[in-house]
Amino acid sequence: MAGLARHVDPDAIIQALHDNPDAARKQHIHTHGSVTQSTPYSSRYATQTELSKFRIPQDGAPADAVHAMLKDELDLDGKPNLNLASFVGTYMEREADALMMENISKNMSDADEYPAMMDMHARCVSIIAHLWGVQKGEKAIGTATTGSSEAIHLGGLAMKRRWQEKRQAAGKDASKPNIIMGANAQVALEKFARYFEVESRILPVSKKSNYRLDPELVKENIDENTIGIFVILGSTYTGHYEPVEEISKILDEYEEKTGVDIPIHVDAASGGFIAPFTHAKVGGPKWNFELPRVKSINTSGHKFGLVYAGVGWIIWRDESMLPKHLVFELHYLGGTEESYTLNFSRPGAQIICQYFNLIHLGFNGFRSIMENCMTNARLLSKALEASGWYVCVSDIHRQKGEHEFKGVEHPVFSKDNETSADYNAGLPVVAFCFSDTFKKDYPALKQQSVSTLLRAKQYIIPNYPLPPNEDATEILRVVVRESMSLDLLDRLVSDIFAVTQTMMECDPVDLQAFAPGNASVEKNHSSPGKNVENKHKAKRPMKHGIHRSVC
Numbered sequence: 001m002a003g004l005a006r007h008v009d010p011d012a013i014i015q016a017l018h019d020n021p022d023a024a025r026k027q028h029i030h031t032h033g034s035v036t037q038s039t040p041y042s043s044r045y046a047t048q049t050e051l052s053k054f055r056i057p058q059d060g061a062p063a064d065a066v067h068a069m070l071k072d073e074l075d076l077d078g079k080p081n082l083n084l085a086s087f088v089g090t091y092m093e094r095e096a097d098a099l100m101m102e103n104i105s106k107n108m109s110d111a112d113e114y115p116a117m118m119d120m121h122a123r124c125v126s127i128i129a130h131l132w133g134v135q136k137g138e139k140a141i142g143t144a145t146t147g148s149s150e151a152i153h154l155g156g157l158a159m160k161r162r163w164q165e166k167r168q169a170a171g172k173d174a175s176k177p178n179i180i181m182g183a184n185a186q187v188a189l190e191k192f193a194r195y196f197e198v199e200s201r202i203l204p205v206s207k208k209s210n211y212r213l214d215p216e217l218v219k220e221n222i223d224e225n226t227i228g229i230f231v232i233l234g235s236t237y238t239g240h241y242e243p244v245e246e247i248s249k250i251l252d253e254y255e256e257k258t259g260v261d262i263p264i265h266v267d268a269a270s271g272g273f274i275a276p277f278t279h280a281k282v283g284g285p286k287w288n289f290e291l292p293r294v295k296s297i298n299t300s301g302h303k304f305g306l307v308y309a310g311v312g313w314i315i316w317r318d319e320s321m322l323p324k325h326l327v328f329e330l331h332y333l334g335g336t337e338e339s340y341t342l343n344f345s346r347p348g349a350q351i352i353c354q355y356f357n358l359i360h361l362g363f364n365g366f367r368s369i370m371e372n373c374m375t376n377a378r379l380l381s382k383a384l385e386a387s388g389w390y391v392c393v394s395d396i397h398r399q400k401g402e403h404e405f406k407g408v409e410h411p412v413f414s415k416d417n418e419t420s421a422d423y424n425a426g427l428p429v430v431a432f433c434f435s436d437t438f439k440k441d442y443p444a445l446k447q448q449s450v451s452t453l454l455r456a457k458q459y460i461i462p463n464y465p466l467p468p469n470e471d472a473t474e475i476l477r478v479v480v481r482e483s484m485s486l487d488l489l490d491r492l493v494s495d496i497f498a499v500t501q502t503m504m505e506c507d508p509v510d511l512q513a514f515a516p517g518n519a520s521v522e523k524n525h526s527s528p529g530k531n532v533e534n535k536h537k538a539k540r541p542m543k544h545g546i547h548r549s550v551c
Contacts, residue, residue, distance in 0.1 A: 009054075040068035083460040084478045084492075087236070087270050087303045091483040093360075096353045100308065106348035108144065111337045117348050120355040127358050129315045131276040132297055133288040140289075141322055142315035143341060144301075144351050148269035149188035150342050151298035151314035152230075155265040156192040158296065158316065159228035161323040162263075172224075180221055181230040182213035183467040184237050189230050189267065198227065204469035210403065211235065211393065211466060212242045219250055228263045228295075233271030233287060237466060237475070238394045239429030241271060245285035248293040263295040270427050272299025272313075273306075277367040278374060283400070283425035289317045296321060301354045304370065306361075306482060311350035369482050370428075374420040376489050377428035377480040382412050383493045384430070389438045389500055393466070393475055394431040395424045428480040433473060445503050447474050453499035459492065 043065040051061070051069050080090035092100070103117070111118045121144055129140035145151040160177055167174035178199035181189050185202070193200035203217040212235050222229075229251070231242045244266060251262045266287065268275070275282050288294060294317065301311035316322050328339045361369070374396060381397035384390040388408045395403050399413040400423055415422060434447055451463040461478055465471035478492075 040065040078460050079458055081483050081488075082458050084480075084484075085460045085462045087300070087479050087481075088309050089302055089304075089306050089481060089483075090308075091481075092306065092308060092353060092357075095360075096307075096356050099352050099356055100349045103349040103352050104347075106352075108346045108348040108351065109344050114348060117352060121351050124313070124351060124355050124358065125315065128272075128299070128313055129289075132272070132315060133286075133290040134315075134317065135289055138289075138318040140315055140317055141319040142313060143339075144346075144354075145298075145312040145314060145341060146310060146343055146346050147302065147312040148186075148267065148298050148300040149191070149312075151312045152188045152265075152267055153192045153195070153342060154314050154340060155296040155298055155316075156189075156198070156228070156230070157196055158322055158326060159263055159265060160196060160198060161326055162321070163227040165323065176225050177227045178223075178225050179227050179230060180213075180218060182232065182235075182242065183469065184212055184235045185230060185232060186236050186267070186269065199225075201226075205467050206469060210240045210395075211238045211470060212240045213247070215243060215246050215250055218247055219254075222251070222254060222260075222262055224258070224260050226260075226262050228265055231264050231266050233266055233268035233275060233282070234427040234429075236270075237477070238431045239396060239427035240394070241275070241282045241287070241426055243285065244282070244287040244294065245291060248286075248291045251293055262293075264291070264293050266294055266297040268297050269300045269312075270303045272297060273301075273304035273366070274370050274373075274427060275425070277363065277370045278420045278425070279367075279371065280374070280420035280423065280425040301350065304373075304481075305354055306357050306369070307350050307353045310347050311354055371420060373428035373480050373482060373484070374423075376484050376486065377430050377478075378423065379486075380430045380478060380480065380489060380493065381432070384432050384496070386412070387497060387500075389435060389497075390432045391435045392430060392432045393473070394426065394429050396420075396426040396428070398424055400424055430478040430480065431475045432477075433475050442504060447476065449503055450476060450496070450499060453502065454495065457495050457499070459495065 040062070043062060051066065083090065106114050106117055108117070108121070124144070125140070125142040129142065134140040143154075145154065156179065159179070163177060164174045176199065177197075178201050179193055180201045180203065182205050183202050184205050190200050190202065192198070201221050203214060203221060205211045205214065208214075213229075213231060218229065229247060231244050231247055233241050233244070235242070244264065248264060251264070255261050266272075268287075271282075275287060281287075288297060296314060296316045298312060298314040299305065301307045301313055302309045305311070305313075322340065326340055330337050330339050357366075377394075378397040381392045381394065385392055385397075385405060386408065391405045398405075400421075402413075403424065413423075434445075438445075448463045451461050454461050461476055463474055463476050466473045466475060480489075
């Protein structure tokens with residue numbers, strides 16, 4: 001997620017560095033000289049002059065020199081395949097890569113110019129609608145978006161407008177809409193409420209509710225001004241699916257008593273491409289358009305839809321669920337089209353690659369990939385708990401119906417020819433923390449140090465608090481994506497155990513050497529955010545709602 005960026009005054013920075021020569025040397029400030037160029041590294045940009053950072057240069061620079069300099073700077077980034085913090089895919093097959101590059105310049109807003117691409121878009125909407133249980137007699141409608149955040153905003157806005165129209169038609173006040181979500185919600189859900197002036201009723205989660213939206217609290221917080229419920233199919237914290245059908249029944253009972261009809265929007269950013277394919281589904285209950293109260297569903301094609309970043313999807317169960325005055329008829333470049341998006345120009349190549357994946361893999365191909373992800377996530381979970389050092393907050397590795405860790409001495413559940421259906425349903429996410437025994441034996445060791453030491457081995461595994469109300473517990477989290485092979489998983493387990501052993505044998509002060517370095521000039525001037533050490537200085541404490549984007 002891109003953060004806010006502030007303007008940087010280069011003159012002030014340069015003057016400060018010139019006034020402090022030692023600091024200038026640290027920032028590699030050179031202002032004189034040039035050499036004849038024969039390779040990118042013999043140009044003056046290699047030794048004497050930095051590439052301009054904050055102001056466009058008067059004269060340009062050779063393309064190969066700029067390419068080499070930028071490539072070298074980008075080498076400081078983490079390796080995408082070892083970014084185990086992210087749900088976003090980092091791998092596509094060679095043929096999909098080729099389609100991406102062949103169509104990289106196509107714009108989704110130019111429908112009349114790229115009719116074949118738009119046909120593929122329409123096919124994707126239809127395929128995904130059928131995966132989500134579209135009902136006979138209903139005319140599902142949907143669109144590609146730049147991701148699930150935009151899709152959530154569109155779904156929420158449609159709920160708000162339907163609620164307003166219904167209230168106005170009945171002559172009732174429509175000025176105080178509210179929407180309900182759990183404190184485990186991704187930040188895009190709260191953004192919708194804040195940007196579109198809807199009261200967000202963020203309900204606390206607990207261990208009892210499996211760190212997800214608590215149906216009992218939903219009962220206590222709905223009223224005639226509730227425009228809808230955001231129900232999450234796959235919490236970004238622990239991977240748990242929220243109980244869509246149970247909440248739907250609560251809303252059915254409420255409507256019978258009061259006549260108030262409250263819809264559900266399912267945020268299936270990750271689960272929308274997992275639940276339809278795994279043997280586990282969502283553990284038994286319904287979650288999609290088979291439930292009449294579910295009016296819209298979103299997902300991210302760039303997560304478990306296996307496409308690079310830049311594509312999401314939202315589907316409404318019937319075109320009547322999309323208020324007509326929200327749909328624009330555009331007259332553009334010689335043609336007309338109907339549009340309901342927050343963006344206009346947006347990439348089209350990802351839509352083509354989404355269609356490629358759906359047709360190339362088919363149902364069985366997707367099932368194989370998702371079951372493999374679940375299998376690897378279970379292996380990692382069981383290995384961590386077998387060490388006695390860690391316990392998992394996620395529970396996809398536990399026999400269906402069991403949610404508590406029973407101790408190292410308890411037999412680990414497994415069976416021949418097992419599938420995800422033998423276990424609790426959820427995302428292939430492993431959320432884990434130090435066991436009580438480990439914390440008792442090594443009270444001085446900080447869990448954050450595990451993340452720091454693994455970063456030195458190039459793994460990106462975040463350590464962060466659970467949602468408000470449970471934020472005394474910090475978890476490490478691994479997202480097991482398609483590109484997590486069994487060999488990489490084996491190495492990951494070995495490295496987690498190795499750094500844990502190192503911590504047990506080292507003076508805690510020694511670990512400071514592995515901590516991230518000072519922030520860059522750009523970071524210091526562009527973002528008001530706080531790092532881990534200074535998070536207590538944040539303007540908005542965790543207890544005041546959704547506190548972190550962890551997708």
